[in-house]
Amino acid sequence: MTKYHPDTRLLNEYSSGTLALAQSVCVSLHLNYCEQCRRAHQQLQQLGSVLFEELAPQQVDDSLLRTVMGRLDDEPEPLSYSSTAVEDDDCPPLIQRLMKGDYRNLEWKKLSSQVRVSRLRTGDAVNEVALYHINAGASIPKHTHNGTELTLVLEGAFSDEEGRYEAGDFLMRDASQQHTPTATQERDCICIGVLDAPIKFTDWKYRMVNPFLKLQAS
Ligand SMILES: [Zn+2]
Structure with a gap:
């Protein structure tokens, strides 16, 4: 639910x-x-x-x-969703199509020892779409955004300063909001994030991160 x-x-x-x-x-x-x-x-x-x-x-x-x-x-094939609800652990068909396989076949880059990112190609030249794999109990470093960040949980759950989010939950964060998504202790969390502008890490250690996903060192 x-x-x-x-x-x-x-x-x-x-x-x-x-x-x-x-x-x-x-x-x-x-x-x-x-x-x-x-x-x-x-x-x-x-x-x-x-x-x-x-x-x-x-x-x-x-x-x-x-x-x-x-x-x-x-026109490319339109985006579609299944007419019946997916179970919490099912991978929605649209994601399977974008990944051309499953999570294991993707090229993952390490953002930290506990967080991996894999960019997906959607054909959208402006917005970036990526999957985030957060190990159980680990966090994505605290960050802010220049633009809007949309996040949808695909597997597991995470929480931030404002709530706890499970499979299917949809979040929108804007430039004024700083947050630290942390996966729950029970299991790893996989979510999809859409960015329309670079995200900025507030902790200096992560500002050195390779500029993947336009991660900005400022
Ligand atoms: Zn809804």
Whole structure:
């Protein structure tokens, strides 16, 4: 049962197709776990199609039509979520597709002795998507963000200054919030994070970290 959800603005943008691809990955994954947001998403889509039908038709010339049809042919496969909820330990199909395998086949880089990061390619040129593997009881070094950080828990659980998050829980943190995600003692935690700007570690030791994921030494 998820306790933390995307806010109305994110869900709205996701449903109307205006949310950036990387951030849509995070919202789409949350929908795998959350019936409440799945329902809200379906309602928003229905509302969108009703509004669309009410728009007055516009005359378009043939060349515009050909361009649009051509673009549709080039569109990548849309993001999808399974229509049934996933069990807590199942890896959602969308993540399996992005990983092209499972967690073990990825290239992991050490962020500290207890935290590993693996970047996923989504085709989004602006936002970065990565998986974080935090050993049981370990923490991601305290950091702040220039922009927005979205996080979704895939396995295990972690807590920070504001709560405890389990599989399917969705968090959004902005530039004003500094936090230290710590995996629970029982098991390792795997989560997916989406960044739209570099994160900044506040502890000097980690400022020397190799600039992977645009981790910024400032
Ligand atoms: Zn939800």
